Structure formats: structure tokens, C-alpha cells
Amino acid sequence: QVQLGESGGGLVQAGGSLRLTCGASGPSFSGLALGWFRQAPGKGREFVAGTTWSAGVTTYTDSVKGRFTISRDGAKNPVFLQMNSLRPEDTAVYYCAVRRGPVTEITSQWDYWGRGTQVTVSS
Numbered sequence: 001q002v003q004l005g006e007s008g009g010g011l012v013q014a015g016g017s018l019r020l021t022c023g024a025s026g027p028s029f030s031g032l033a034l035g036w037f038r039q040a041p042g043k044g045r046e047f048v049a050g051t052t053w054s055a056g057v058t059t060y061t062d063s064v065k066g067r068f069t070i071s072r073d074g075a076k077n078p079v080f081l082q083m084n085s086l087r088p089e090d091t092a093v094y095y096c097a098v099r100r101g102p103v104t105e106i107t108s109q110w111d112y113w114g115r116g117t118q119v120t121v122s123s
Helices: none
Strands: 003-007 010-013 018-025 032-039 045-052 058-060 068-071 079-083 092-100 117-122
Touching: 003 092, 018 032, 018 092, 018 117, 032 079, 045 068, 045 079, 058 068, 079 092
Parallel strands: 010 117
Antiparallel strands: 003 018, 018 079, 032 045, 032 092, 045 058, 068 079, 092 117
């Protein structure tokens, strides 16, 4: 059983940066995909970025390309999300997730979820 927990959220001004961390416990992450999603008030949960554990291939939604970077750490914390040049429209609760198989943008196809961390970007 995989357990995930996010940290690093907070309040930041537009143009600032935050680094989110996803801590995880459970079996080996080999063969799994790791992803970040977000949910703004009144909207559905959307894919932000994902990476495969074995090949390290990364995928981003268009709105964050060039600003966000997903990376992984083979020690205790398997995935980070570095967020630069933040915009008010990035305000949301951010979740990390894990699934067996390749990265997909389809939220319902991810197997395990953290509880989320709030990111608020002021204008």
C-alpha cells in the first residue's frame, strides 16, 4: 500500500516560487508513474506534471511548461514540483499521485493520492 503526503504549499506573490514535496511510503516505486495534479475552487482536478520512475520521462500540461519542473529523489521523497514565475491562476490545492503504468493526464486512472497542499498566489 502506497501512502503519499504533500508539503511546501503556502502564500506567495505573483512571480515568486515554491517547491512542493511529495513524501511517500510503501513498496518500491520501480515501474510506477508519479504525478502532480491541482484543483482550483469550483473546478475539477487537473493534471499538472508527471514522470516515470524508471525512465525519468517528464510530461507537463501546456500552461506550466517552462515554469514548473518535476523531479524525483531516490531516497525518501520520490517527487518534487519546483514552481517558478507563479501566477494567480496557479492558485489551487496541489496533489501528488502514483499509478502503475505510464503517465496519463486522466485523473481517474491514478491509483494513490495524497491529501493535498494549498498554494495561493496573490496578484
